[in-house]
Amino acid sequence: MLSAPISFEFLRGAVQIEQTTHGLLPHRLPEWARAQCADPQLAMAESQPAGCRLVFHTRSTEIELDALRTRPAYVGMPMRPDGTYDLLVDGELTARASLTGGNVLMKDAAAGTEELLPGARGTIRFAGLPDRRKSVEIWLPHNEITELIALRSDQPLEPSPITRPVWLHHGSSISHGSNAAHPTGTWPAVAAAAGGVELINLGMGGSALLDPFVARTMRDIPADLISLKIGINIVNADLMRLRAFGPAVHGFLDTIRDGHPDTPIIVVSAVHCPIHEDTPGPLVPDFSGGVMAFMATGDPAEVRAGKLTLRVIRDELARIVTQRAATDPNLRYVNGLDLYGPADFAEFPLADRLHPGPQAHELIGQRFAAVIREAVLG
Template sequence: MSSEQHWITTPITAELLRGARELERTERGLRPLRLPARARAQCTDERMLVAQAEPSGVRLVLRTRATVVELDTVPTKKVVPGAPPRPDGVYDLLVDGDLTDRTSVAGGNVMTADLATGSGEVRPGPAGTARFSGLPAREKLVEIWLPHNESTELVALRTDAPVEPDAQDRAVWLHHGSSISHGSNAASPSTIWPALAAARAGVDLINLGFSGNALLDPFTARALRDTPADLISLKLGINVVNADLMRLRAFTPAVHGFLDTIREGHPETPLLVVSPIHCPIHEDTPGPGGVDLDALKAGELRFTATGDPDEVASGKLTLRVIRDELARVVRLRAADDPHLHYLDGCELYGEADAAELPLPDQLHPDAATHERIGTRFAGHAFGPGGPLTARP
């Protein structure tokens, strides 16, 4: 870092951040969070609390003539004993909408996590710096997308020219989903499929995709209800199956209740319900999902389905059952709700796609598949005549 007199330090405030629901003040800075305090207080699942603290879709957005930008952060890196090491989180730099650079921040806290519970001990570590140089010396829009899979405390923002917030004049798209929407196995935060779809459509993303936790929780529904948005989508089903959370009898009213709550705050907002993409292990086999222990012994993290297909007749859920039921529920409700729509997730990634681009760990798409899903979603949802094309 250059000497202090060459830099302008700008306080990091909510005006410079997009995609976060709240900012938590820590001893060293600000931590972006994707669930409000009331929702967090009602959640006892450590995995959900960790997931919502990972700033998927959260980015700093500013106008500046700066040619160098430095962001000091304290990342929290997860270590799972017995699993392959996780790479450092990635910070993407976009200039006027184009991805121009990316980097990682070394150091930070280390959380040794229990894969089964999500809980773990945190060992404090030092702050590090994400540095971007060689930016064009003109007025421009600069975005720094924070790691989608690594909790991040924001400590300081330095530039070699003044910065100011960008005026937001685009439609706000609020999305909720599972780890696939959160960005698992994507290459970087601006290339998770919701970010790619938002960029193609020219909308402003708020991503409430929570790894392992798209579970129709009432507190999540209330968070969606209370978040200002012009367009909403919900990608539901895979976590309900692999968590083995409920039977069909509970699933149907839970979906209705989730939609009812959202409609309390967004009665006429275009709302698209998306069923699960193709996932061979859970198409006909119920949960719970589990870690493939043989693969883990070989140093690979892969998932498997451990349920009994014979129990589907008694109400256990598979992805095929989920798709049929979501389509039925939306069709029923759409008779009185013309702004409610349905998309079969297999149109985003189906059986033929799985043969061409198989899920590397049997559950999550790779970078190429994130791009395919994002492109297809943008075309379907935001294309001409699509369900998310018009604001009410």
């Protein structure tokens, strides 16, 4: 087997690569941005490689990847399923594999603490690939921090040029891929494949909070289409009131426009989530049923005093986009209820009361692909 150096030219979807003691760690925020926020949730989310993949051309029939994973776990709860590596050959999902071993980041929700339990690296192997020159993509698990250690093949690997329009997306854990079964099953990955675009996914669990450093990161990334999914984290973090929310949205858009004066931008509101439609945050874990779920703890009566709900945010986003679109024809609003609404909830309910499952991810992705095609093709 030949050893192929893992470098940025083979990795898509990451903003930066960090050299660790074990290997290369893809990041979805640059170092300067990470330095501006010490939130452990953000640190975990941005280093989980949602949308990141190794892409190359090769005649190889066998490919091996050594990696060290770090997966989250919660005291008193069963371990989540292993993360999945998806292998695409010429754009078609061909195989899946998971690592063994690895680190566990054990979280104690009641105490607000976490502990890293170290483990060993593992190897995934894909064999029996067609003996011809082909495009190969290895999508990394969207829900496991992944340090890339070594890549091997039986034939040389060649970097693949990007030939499709680049779609840059920012959103919450739903965009990150929570409760999707595998990395190409997250709704942004589904939408990118069906819409014919190259995905950079800055969806980060619990972290779509209108942070200025995220806006500046997006400002500096070349893109042909940009989308922002705003709402659920603002509500469930109980982060701000209506007075602060509107100017924060304007500021986020202003910063992105500094680097993308004419790029189409799509502002997307939250999908249907009954616990937060009319009830503010904060959101807290609910372990009463033996599995992790969530519940809203705010008082609906406080909406009159400026507390935010999904219904309030949808109205405010629609108003802001209408106002700005008068002088910005490349700005558009998409109501999240058109992607996943009450009727969809009745058919594909949110198992943990917050995150769509695999079928709902597929549904949202296919619906947003139509939005992408309209925005890119006109």
